[in-house]
Amino acid sequence: MIRVVLGEDSFLAREGITRVLESIDEVELVASCSDLDELRSTVEHVEPDVVLTDIRMPPTNTDEGIRLAGELRHSLPEVGVVVLSQHAEPAYAMSLFEDGSSQRAYLLKERVKDKDELERALREVADGRSMVDPRIVDKLVSARLSDPGLDKLTPREREILALIAEGRSNTSIAESLGITKRAVERHINGIFVRLDLPEDGDVNRRVKAALLYLTGETA
Amino acid sequence: MSEFVYHESAERPWLDRLPHSPVRYAVGVVALGGLYYAGAKTGYLLEFSGPVAAIVWLPVGVGISFLYLGGVAYWPGLVIGDLLANDYSVLPLGSALGQTCGNVLEVVIATLLLRRLVKHGSPLASVRGVGVIAVSVAAGAAVSATVGAASLLSGSVIGFGELPTVWRTWWLGDASGALLVVPLALAWYAPLPQGWSRARWLEAGALLAGVVALADFATRSTTPIAYAVFPVLIWAALRFGQRGATLAVAVTAVFAVWNVTHYVGPFHVDSITRSLLTTQLFIAVAALTTLSLAAAVTERERFAMRLGASRLRLISASDNARRRIEHDLHDGAQLRLTWLAQRLHDSAGIARREPQRAAALLEEAEGELQLAIDELRELAHGIHPAVLVDFGLTEALKSLKLRSSIPVELVELPSGRLDSAAETVGYYVVAEAIANAQKYSGASAIQVRAAATRGVLRLEIADDGVGGAAERSGSGLEGLRDRAEAGGGALELLSPPGGGTRIRAEIPASAA
Numbered sequence: 001m002i003r004v005v006l007g008e009d010s011f012l013a014r015e016g017i018t019r020v021l022e023s024i025d026e027v028e029l030v031a032s033c034s035d036l037d038e039l040r041s042t043v044e045h046v047e048p049d050v051v052l053t054d055i056r057m058p059p060t061n062t063d064e065g066i067r068l069a070g071e072l073r074h075s076l077p078e079v080g081v082v083v084l085s086q087h088a089e090p091a092y093a094m095s096l097f098e099d100g101s102s103q104r105a106y107l108l109k110e111r112v113k114d115k116d117e118l119e120r121a122l123r124e125v126a127d128g129r130s131m132v133d134p135r136i137v138d139k140l141v142s143a144r145l146s147d148p149g150l151d152k153l154t155p156r157e158r159e160i161l162a163l164i165a166e167g168r169s170n171t172s173i174a175e176s177l178g179i180t181k182r183a184v185e186r187h188i189n190g191i192f193v194r195l196d197l198p199e200d201g202d203v204n205r206r207v208k209a210a211l212l213y214l215t216g217e218t219a
Numbered sequence: 220m221s222e223f224v225y226h227e228s229a230e231r232p233w234l235d236r237l238p239h240s241p242v243r244y245a246v247g248v249v250a251l252g253g254l255y256y257a258g259a260k261t262g263y264l265l266e267f268s269g270p271v272a273a274i275v276w277l278p279v280g281v282g283i284s285f286l287y288l289g290g291v292a293y294w295p296g297l298v299i300g301d302l303l304a305n306d307y308s309v310l311p312l313g314s315a316l317g318q319t320c321g322n323v324l325e326v327v328i329a330t331l332l333l334r335r336l337v338k339h340g341s342p343l344a345s346v347r348g349v350g351v352i353a354v355s356v357a358a359g360a361a362v363s364a365t366v367g368a369a370s371l372l373s374g375s376v377i378g379f380g381e382l383p384t385v386w387r388t389w390w391l392g393d394a395s396g397a398l399l400v401v402p403l404a405l406a407w408y409a410p411l412p413q414g415w416s417r418a419r420w421l422e423a424g425a426l427l428a429g430v431v432a433l434a435d436f437a438t439r440s441t442t443p444i445a446y447a448v449f450p451v452l453i454w455a456a457l458r459f460g461q462r463g464a465t466l467a468v469a470v471t472a473v474f475a476v477w478n479v480t481h482y483v484g485p486f487h488v489d490s491i492t493r494s495l496l497t498t499q500l501f502i503a504v505a506a507l508t509t510l511s512l513a514a515a516v517t518e519r520e521r522f523a524m525r526l527g528a529s530r531l532r533l534i535s536a537s538d539n540a541r542r543r544i545e546h547d548l549h550d551g552a553q554l555r556l557t558w559l560a561q562r563l564h565d566s567a568g569i570a571r572r573e574p575q576r577a578a579a580l581l582e583e584a585e586g587e588l589q590l591a592i593d594e595l596r597e598l599a600h601g602i603h604p605a606v607l608v609d610f611g612l613t614e615a616l617k618s619l620k621l622r623s624s625i626p627v628e629l630v631e632l633p634s635g636r637l638d639s640a641a642e643t644v645g646y647y648v649v650a651e652a653i654a655n656a657q658k659y660s661g662a663s664a665i666q667v668r669a670a671a672t673r674g675v676l677r678l679e680i681a682d683d684g685v686g687g688a689a690e691r692s693g694s695g696l697e698g699l700r701d702r703a704e705a706g707g708g709a710l711e712l713l714s715p716p717g718g719g720t721r722i723r724a725e726i727p728a729s730a731a
Contacts, residue, residue, distance in 0.1 A: 012395050062605075062608065062609055063609050086596060086599070087596075087605055087606065088596060089605075089606045089618050090617075090621070091609075091610045091614035091616070091617065092606070092609070095610065099375065105467065110589065113585075140621065143621040175322075176666055215617065
């Protein structure tokens with residue numbers, strides 16, 4: 001059972017998300033909050049497995065969700081955070097991953113309409129992994145198609161790099177591409193060598209490296 | 220900040236713009252010779268007798284004005300005029316010819332300096348321009364005074380001991396003559412404004428009467444109250460700009476010279492040289508202060524006009540932006556949602572009869588809804604990009620790069636955050652430049668440079684497209700200029716046909 005606290009200031013969105021969460025068997029919604037202070041104190045009180053929160057809510061309506069994620073990294077390192085955002089901007093995801101990407105997910109808000117997507121994000125985070133909305137990764141990849149670095153990769157390798165950036169595990173990549181886990185590992189080694197990225201067995205650090213590469217910064 | 224931003228219609232040089240023909244040239248040279256000679260004769264009228272230099276040597280002003288407005292090529296007219304004006308009865312031929320050389324050189328040098336140092340518009344339209352007139356005139360006069368005094372010395376017209384006094388008198392005489400005539404010519408050369416009201420004519424009449432009365436009184440009275448003329452000079456400068464100022468100064472100078480050469484007034488002192496000195500200094504000071512004031516007024520009025528125009532443009536730009544948002548909402552999301560509502564309505568009916576088909580319709584509807592969400596997100600981003608506020612210019616520019624259909628290379632980016640005004644202006648400059656390149660340039664690549672150093676954010680957006688972009692009224696580029704200038708910055712557009720487009724902007728920015 002994944003225990004979830006929801007932070008969402010819009011009544012409509014809160015009701016919608018609650019309905020989706022209630023339809024997921026393995027998830028228990030412990031509490032719902034509508035501003036940062038309430039959310040913070042509730043999370044400290046109930047210590048859920050995952051906080052599912054809107055990126056912006058009172059008091060400033062800017063990036064409360066990401067700020068809370070940063071605070072929790074130190075105060076309650078066991079608690080995972082899924083940030084829901086209307087911004088399809090890599091900068092926000094990078095900012096969420098600033099102190100590490102483990103137990104953190106950045107999802108576009110419209111993703112919650114899909115029960116499976118939301119469930120997957122909650123599960124990944126609860127299991128200590130991370131996730132980035134595929135739409136953001138798509139955007140990054142398509143913007144870098146003419147990039148000399150990405151040119152060095154085969155289409156298959158590019159696909160895998162995108163999946164890495166989304167936070168997929170090797171098993172999950174193997175499943176979605178219909179290839180063996182061993183083949184995925186070989187591809188990943190090849191990609192990291194060719195892009196001159198630091199090789200890293202840890203999936204979470206790998207996500208960040210891939211994202212950084214795609215946003216045009218060096219890891 | 221740099222001056223490249225402002226272009227006035229050139230008021231010079233009219234003869235340059237006419238087709239070249241020998242006849243026209245000859246007429247010009249003769250006209251200059253005649254005017255120069257007339258100036259010299261007028262000068263002689265207003266002079267103490269004797270071979271000493273004039274109080275105010277008007278021909279130098281006539282010469283500079285003519286060459287400045289007509290073209291330096293007419294310089295032979297100076298030679299003719301000066302040779303005719305020389306008084307050969309008191310001067311040895313060699314000294315006279317030497318003087319002529321100095322005088323011609325003086326006019327040419329002053330004109331070239333004036334043209335070189337004031338690149339746009341009238342020198343009278345800015346305080347800096349008035350300063351340039353003073354510097355050019357002073358430099359030219361120094362040449363003439365040096366050559367002239369040396370010629371007199373070598374012809375034994377003056378002794379070695381008199382050299383400093385003669386040089387000083389000559390220099391001040393030429394300088395004050397030029398300071399009188401050049402501004403007068405430049406100010407009155409342009410077409411007169413039309414449609415003065417009755418009140419304006421009355422005020423002008425009252426002013427002129429005031430100038431005449433006070434100038435005569437102040438330069439005739441034995442009490443040293445020459446300063447009494449300044450209130451009317453200030454009146455002229457404040458209310459009638461360059462024309463009022465130059466005319467009032469000229470009238471004052473005429474009275475000052477007339478009275479002192481008739482041995483009355485505060486400038487008439489024990490010796491002729493000292494009378495000359497005080498008169499010349501008075502004229503130079505009166506001319507420079509009044510002209511500077513008039514220039515400051517002109518500048519202020521010009522800024523006020525540009526400010527007013529830019530405010531109007533900003534208002535209409537904001538209206539246009541609202542119209543565009545309304546249009547985007549109406550034709551985009553609103554249309555999709557309407558279509559979606561209808562689709563859902565149909566699906567409900569179909570679902571009762573054919574659940575299979577309804578499922579497909581509902582999936583289609585979901586896709587349409589996703590498009591509406593995407594459109595709204597882009598629209599919200601266009602209205603105001605949240606990433607700019609939350610992460611600053613650097614991240615916002617990266618986001619622009621992601622959105623651009625032409626590959627954008629971010630060559631240089633600021634390392635830290637800047638104040639939000641600078642970040643916003645900088646962002647929109649780059650966004651509009653990229654949007655323009657996408658629409659018109661046919662470019663295959665765009666390079667963006669943004670660097671913040673010493674309180675200035677410097678931006679450069681260059682594409683390799685067709686070039687030939689112009690800043691039309693109501694265009695996005697004009698809006699950008701307004702944005703940049705509203706914050707005390709500047710914008711430059713370089714877009715030669717076939718040579719790509721380059722937009723540079725400088726925006727005052729403080730680190731935040």
